[in-house]
Amino acid sequence: MTTTIIGFPRLGEFRELKFETEKYFRNEISADDLKAFAKELRQKHWNVIKDAGIDQIPSNDFSFYDNTLDTSVLFNIIPKKVKDLDFDELEEYFALARGYQGEKGDVHALPMKKWFNTNYHYLVPQFEKTTNIQVNTTKIVDEFLEAKELGILTRPVILGPFTLLQLGQYHDGTSSADFATDLLAAYQEVFTKLAAAGAEWIQIDEPGLVLDLTAEDIARFKEFYQTLLANKNGLNVLLQTYFGDIRDIYEEVIALDFDGIGLDFVEGKETLNLITNTPFPEDKKLFAGIVNGKNIWTNNYTSTFDLLAKLPKNVVLSTSCSLLHVPYSVENEVFSDEIKQYFAFAKEKLAELVALDKTDQAAIEKNNRIFKQERITANKALQEKIAQLTDADFVRLPAFDEREALQTDLLKLPNLPTTTIGSFPQTKEVKITRGKFKRGEITQEEYDAFIAKKIDDCIAFQEKIGLDVLVHGEFERNDMVEFFGEALDGYLFSKNGWVQSYGTRGVKPPIIWGDIARSKAITVQWSKYAQSKTEQIVKGMLTGPVTILNWSFPREDISIKDSTYQLALAIQEEVLDLEANGIRIIQIDEAALREKLPLRQTDWYSEYLDWAIPAFRLVHSKVQPETQIHTHMCYSEFEDIIQAIDDMDADVISFEASRSNLALLDALNRNNFQTQVGPGVYDIHSPRIPSVEEIKQTIGKILEKIPTDKVWVNPDCGLKTRGEKETYASLENLVLAAKEVREGLVND
Structure with a gap:
């Protein structure tokens, strides 16, 4: 088996990104200063993941504000009122995120909503009659190349077209169907650029698949990916889902030409039943979300090994969702060792994946001792x-x-x-x-x-x-x-x-x-x-x-x-x-x-x-x-x-x-x-x-x-x-x- 994660916390070990970005808001540092700092932070995080022993490392999971906003900006899904103002690239980005009121104009921030069943908030894409979808930035390629210069071949991550259109708000009498063709062409262009840069895999996040889906939703998803997967430009495509199971569309998904499919075995109540009743294809990689990406408790290795015994052999061990939703590391805490042993933050979850992959006996024995002892006295x-x-x-x-x-x-x-x-x-x-x-x-x-x-x-x-x-x-x-x-x-x-x-x-x-x-x-x-x-x-x-x-x-x-x-x-x-x-x-x-x-x-x-x-x-x-x-x-x-x-x-x-x-x-x-x-x-x-x-x-x-x-x-x-x-x-x-x-x- 090999190991990977879906994403990593981006604020930094001690919220460094927050403090530098707020300096930029206060005009204490320049846009170039902020970008340089962000580059250093990304490099630090890639090396942390690499040094932990994780085999496949994601990129483009970094964001100054929100990944959904990044995807909107990537594809030029920017309200005309903002587009018409005299902003540079970073000013425009933060105007969308926070609103702007000043000499250049007065615009409201994009709507903000909760990201599925988490306390994270995303910025809602806004589609207008004037929206002209095209590849608008080079961020996803630039960050792949940054890591490549460090000797780390990453797997770029992008929010998928099905979920992006599902989350969007539509104005001027428009609907998602009006933008699908141009959006798929833009995704295809991203495929081409990443392949030219030397990428081997791309991760397309489609958490929208864990919701209740209609026959129309299923048909739309199939149509999107039959188009996208017809020309992968030599890339291996990972379809990544999280926050639940894909019971409404599992059979359709495994029939498509994905090279890997990421399924959640923590919150996905039906995921194990799905792959048991309809066996997972041998020609695809199952990216199995077996370490909880949303809670901070130590993984119970015995239970996880019992689960792994029921999975096919073509498995990559992963987290159930991005580690964005947990803190950086238990190392930075002042809890006693007796308490710390029960917790796994982001860095510790990397170690858990590696221990499970390598069946590290010392780690397994320590884990067994933790789960055999009484932790609290009940009231x-x-x-x-x-x-x-x-x-x-x-x-x-x-x-x-x-x-x-x-x-x-x-x-x-x-x-x-x-x-x-x-x-x-x-x-x-x-x-x-x-x-x-x-x-x-x-x-x-x-x-x-x-x-x-x-x-x-x-x-x-x-x-x-x-x-x-x-x-x-x-x-x-x-x-x-x-x-x-x-x-x-x-x-x-x-x-x-x-x-x-x-x-x-x-x-x-x-x-x-x-x-x-x-x-x-x-x-x-x-x-x-x-x-x-x-x-x-x-x-x-x-x-x-x-x-x-x-x-x-x-x-x-x-x-x-x-x-x-x-x-x-x-x-x-x-x-x-x-x-x-x-x-x-x-x-x-x-x-x-x-x-x-x-x-x-x-x-x-x-x-x-x-x-x-x-x-x-x-x-x-x-x-x-x-x-x-x-x-x-x-x-x-x-x-x-x-x-x-x-x-x-x-x-x-x-x-x-x-x-x-x-x-x-x-x-x-x-x-x-x-x-x-x-x-x-x-x-x-x-x-x-x-x-x-x-x-x-x-x-x-x-x-x-x-x-x-x-x-x-x-x-x-x-x-x-x-x-x-x-x-x-x-x-x-x-x-x-x-x-x-x-x-x-x-x-x-």
């Missing part, structure tokens, strides 16, 4: 409490309509109440002060005084501009999941376990090590303090159990349902504590609700929604009817699970909607959505400042679809990652826009 009382939950524990009384009327009378908010999603900018000063406190360089009293002053200023600013429902700013919090995990039993925290979420944004998912319980209040101190500083309502801000689970590295020894219910009971205690301390509105964010939704619709309820939605209801089922419960969701497609979201029985739900052109509103109407809603009126992931008129127009579009008494006005996400200047200006414009629309409603 029997907590497990018993979950077992004794009844239907009544998941129902809030009275019903929504009665609560809504009561809350309207008590809260006395105006039409179109304004608020934010919760966090305010985490400035350099905030991060430095938090670091000093963690290192013991300042006392608890000094740190608390600093946080109190930040909250005072935040409350004063919100009162000054006229926001209706305030927040305390979350200056004491590092990450919306890590902050809660640090206060819960059962969690571990890495020091450098960063994973790319989008662009330069990294997250450091905490690790669920054991049973989860709340041993102390988490948010009460600062929520209560903020409320004491104003007569206006201050929202309590919490992260919901499903999001905490989905943005953590979960256990593999119990179900994610059981872990989520443990979290729900812990957050329920926090909700009731906030309510008892006078907090009248409590927001329980479920930004990642959709993230673990099975990719196949037939599994949505039986494997996820049947317990994920009740887990949220469990959190707030015991609050008083006067307490208003909010939640927030972002950067996913929610239209097809709107009814399930309504079943969460929150009082107000805010959605990311600005990058999706408010498409969600039609789905709300179709499903007779009862909950009050706050569709985001501007995109916080872009540094541009929306004008009053722009926000007014957005509110106007919302009011065309949603009754006025059901609408809240807010940004589309938290403001933690933004600068203070753009944040304050944007919020001032938001409040002014809402007031002007209100006045217009009164005058009408």
Whole structure:
């Protein structure tokens, strides 16, 4: 057997790419400086993979921001409004990724959505009538040649045409069929250029094949690849899939002239059955995804060898997906060796593949010892409490309509109440002060005084501009999941376990090590303090159990349902504590609700929604009817699970909607959505400042679809990652826009 991986983390061992790219954004380094740094980083990563003993190494898995965006740029799928501006290559690229507002023009960033069932975000390709598909950059060839100069013959990676067109949005009355012919010709040109450069393999990623496919989808895929594979220009073509199995199209795929086919044996529930019932062809390589690319636990070699014994001999050992979704290396952590032995980050997964390939006896014996010993002591009382939950524990009384009327009378908010999603900018000063406190360089009293002053200023600013429902700013919090995990039993925290979420944004998912319980209040101190500083309502801000689970590295020894219910009971205690301390509105964010939704619709309820939605209801089922419960969701497609979201029985739900052109509103109407809603009126992931008129127009579009008494006005996400200047200006414009629309409603 031989070994390979699908892709490698690109932010760097210590997020070097993030920091260099942000220097470029601040005009501290030039485009050439950034490109030179990126070249050094790519070379480092290729050598790390080579030195680990991996046989086949990918290239073009590197990106400054997002691989789907790279593919759009490669094929000139660039909106005309951006194309017409006087940008150089890198300026244009980042304008697509982040938006641009300056002397050259004003353009919005491309829409951003979750990448299948991960916390990674991709930028959605935009097809217009003026889109002229052609090969537009040399990146894929250049990076192959870079590695070749190092003596490393890589396998270039590219997102495939079926998934690219599947993910795209179409404008001006166009459809995917309008672009297929030109797109396939462009892929053929890439084949030709890579073959001329000396490439032997190309990896074409088609994760779209793991979704539910129609007969039309299957016919389209066959047509695409019959065309592409008719002239491979001497290249070996690897079709790579991940995040599930390809049960709808397996037989058609193995009948096509691929030289290798990558299948996921970790998340692909039916993958083994597929190759057992219809044997995998002997003339093709099976790239078997047997090491989990999405979780950080050590591979169980005994189980993996049992699986390998059932596979054909023509196998290349691989990861289940790109290692983009796990941190760089356990070497950079301060865990004890006793704990470290249970973890495998990206570098360690390389070693696992090599050990499995070479049947390294010493590694196998060590692995066997790990899995024979007890890792944790179970919390029997907590497990018993979950077992004794009844239907009544998941129902809030009275019903929504009665609560809504009561809350309207008590809260006395105006039409179109304004608020934010919760966090305010985490400035350099905030991060430095938090670091000093963690290192013991300042006392608890000094740190608390600093946080109190930040909250005072935040409350004063919100009162000054006229926001209706305030927040305390979350200056004491590092990450919306890590902050809660640090206060819960059962969690571990890495020091450098960063994973790319989008662009330069990294997250450091905490690790669920054991049973989860709340041993102390988490948010009460600062929520209560903020409320004491104003007569206006201050929202309590919490992260919901499903999001905490989905943005953590979960256990593999119990179900994610059981872990989520443990979290729900812990957050329920926090909700009731906030309510008892006078907090009248409590927001329980479920930004990642959709993230673990099975990719196949037939599994949505039986494997996820049947317990994920009740887990949220469990959190707030015991609050008083006067307490208003909010939640927030972002950067996913929610239209097809709107009814399930309504079943969460929150009082107000805010959605990311600005990058999706408010498409969600039609789905709300179709499903007779009862909950009050706050569709985001501007995109916080872009540094541009929306004008009053722009926000007014957005509110106007919302009011065309949603009754006025059901609408809240807010940004589309938290403001933690933004600068203070753009944040304050944007919020001032938001409040002014809402007031002007209100006045217009009164005058009408």
